[in-house]
Amino acid sequence: MEQILANGLYLGAQYALIALGLTLIFSLMNVLNFAHGQMYVFGGFVTYTVVAQWGLPFIVGLVSSAVILAVMGALIEKFLFRPVIRKSKRDESTMLLAAGIAFFLDAVILLLFGEKQRGVPKIVDGVFNWDMRLIMPYDRILIGVLAIALIVGFIALMQYTKAGRAMRALAQDRMAAQLMGVDVDRYSMIGFALGALLAGLVGGLLVTITGINLGMxxxxxxxxxxMIMIGGAGVISGAIAGGFILGMMESIGLTVLAVYGDITYLAIFASLMVFLAFRPQGLMGKPWG
Amino acid sequence: MNKNLVGIAAFLLAVFVLVPVAIAATGRWDLYYTLTSVALLAIGSAGVWLTFYIGRINIGQGAYALMGGYVSAVLMTKAGFSFWATLPLAGLFCAGISVLIGLPILRLRGVYFAMITLVLTEVTRLAALALPVTNGAKGITSIPLPGSLSVFGITLIPDFATMANPKLGFYLLAAALMVLSYVVLWRIVNSRPGHLCRSLQQNEELAASIGVNTAYLRVLTYAISSFFGGLAGAVFVAISQSIYPSSFAVADSVNFMLYCFVGGLGYVTGPMLGTFVLYFGWDLLSIAKQYQLLVYSSLMIAMMLVLPNGLLSLFDRKGGKK
Known part of the structure; x- marks a missing residue:
């Protein structure tokens, strides 16, 4: 049982970090970023290139993933999403754009990094073992702790800095924020960059454990x-809750349902449907956010 | 109206006469497969378009195509049904499932609905892997070709196995189904429920407040949409004579949605055009080899920047409407 909980926590921390970036972009611009997974893969490959091929320390790889993805996100917002949002009749059009970007990033990743599964050497050796009840490699613990630290850092950024306050205002009401003198364009761009940066960071973190490949x-x-459906789209606490809940469910499901074959996700989806029938906006979402 | 009739006649002539003649003349038999796929995918996109019509972004059509395919395959191989009987059954099965799934999820809107339908696609694939009747990852193979269809002793469609050219047969079948689907679609859009659907797209609360049964309309539209998806899937299975859990995956669901966007959401024929342009464009771009996806996606992004309201919005401007 302890093992299942620990696995769930570890998975949940990573998931929450991914969901945070997605939900941030969604809350600021009402864009469902289909390319989020591709951004994550891209970040993983950047870390792989820096660490495994150039032989630099892991932290350099992580930082370069974050920086490259942040720049990429900012450019995508400025030159792609902003003009399309301004011109199109229905805001769903951004979904086509996002899907196009997802394909584009797939193609770029394929051309730049190839299709092979890549990983970097373990950053810490050894396994934590508590009476055989809880076994966890140290690198997983490190990554889990790093992920949680990043989540805390992100929340602090959103709560206590000027940029964070501006982004929260934008998420609440774009028009009102603009009237209060918030530079909407600038903070949309920063928000998108921040979301992409988070995706890149998770990619960089996970490449040390699961490795990375194009299909992920x-x-x-x-x-x-x-995750953001469980927690509620566009709400930061919801994304974190959703991430941890999905992580737990996956961890429990893989253990308990293993005898019935690979049906964990089927069960999770069925329960999600039931849940959404009662609470369509998720745990913490605004109705029809 | 007269102009429209001429256009429709020209289209039918092109699809059923000119294309086969041109292909026979040039000997490009491989084009039949491409065109058949376009026609079938266009049926699926017609369904997606219909859900767009009530203001829902549907990225779950791949799920119904897969279900329809499996229903048809299982009925043919395990229960000995004829292909022609499984075709409507596959559609009806999907429509039935979509009512069950739609009742809870159609209460969701916008991005929420889009996300859950996308998840549905993935879950259907997982279900196909896990359920015993689908034969798991090995899929169902060597499905017989469609037999002959006769009504009151008159053979309407000959046995595909005895046909000199089954490719042509499949093309005609798919094209006929496509035309039929779009006639149905056009009829729905220009009927009273169609107008009511448009009111849902604009403002659901307002529509409900003046007495439109929104819940019923939503589920009905979604069921019709899924029927199209199942139909397309069933024919696909008959053509490839096999089905695997990966036959329709998330990428296909996303593509169905993209076809609608590219053609234009405001036009009944939008999804058909979008399917044709994107699918054919993808095929043509195979000359770019490893840069195929790069060029394709760049074109898609460029198109969004230039024509965010779909290809058919070009004609809007010419007509001077806005």
């Missing part, structure tokens, strides 16, 4: 969607 983008996006 889509499934990651789908998991992130599930």
């Amino acid at each position: 983008g889509g499934p990651t996006s789908i998991k992130a969607f599930m």
